[in-house]
Amino acid sequence: MKIKLKNILFENFYFTKNKQLNGNIINIKYLNDSLEFQTPKVIIDSFIKENEKEYILLKIIGTEACNIFCSKIKELEEYFNKILKNKDYLFENIPMSAIKTIFEDNTFIIKIPFKKEHLRVYTKDNLVNYNFLKEGMNVICLTTLDKLWINKFNEPTYYLTVKEIMIM
Numbered sequence: 001m002k003i004k005l006k007n008i009l010f011e012n013f014y015f016t017k018n019k020q021l022n023g024n025i026i027n028i029k030y031l032n033d034s035l036e037f038q039t040p041k042v043i044i045d046s047f048i049k050e051n052e053k054e055y056i057l058l059k060i061i062g063t064e065a066c067n068i069f070c071s072k073i074k075e076l077e078e079y080f081n082k083i084l085k086n087k088d089y090l091f092e093n094i095p096m097s098a099i100k101t102i103f104e105d106n107t108f109i110i111k112i113p114f115k116k117e118h119l120r121v122y123t124k125d126n127l128v129n130y131n132f133l134k135e136g137m138n139v140i141c142l143t144t145l146d147k148l149w150i151n152k153f154n155e156p157t158y159y160l161t162v163k164e165i166m167i168m
Contacts, residue, residue, distance in 0.1 A: 001033035005072045010079050026148040034146040040065035041168055044137045056162065058141065077101055080148060084156055100157040120164040138168040
């Protein structure tokens, strides 16, 4: 479900637990669907590969839209921390650390995993190949948030997964 991040109502979230071999996954639904929202205009900072996964690092620009985006993401992270601390809701007797934020330092760089074969990249006029993307480009991303991951050390984290990138 596509929604503006600023319009999210926390009471519309639904969480289910899924036990995994090396941790737990908490599936997130918003009004019974995956939550999709777009970033404001951001800059492609770099491309990295870690543990056989590929990521795009996106740097937030200091605009009003970016400030609203960042504050809403931080509210969302606080809400997730509140849910994770509610032992009756998801977990029992698990000492849980705070969720790892997607913001690094004060540079507001977001690490977003993607899969090339599922990523749509386009300009105002055309669908283009993923390889067209370059560092320093201004883009807007359509992202999905559908799970929290709690590793075997009880450290929670989440990712925004990129579905589409529009080059500005």
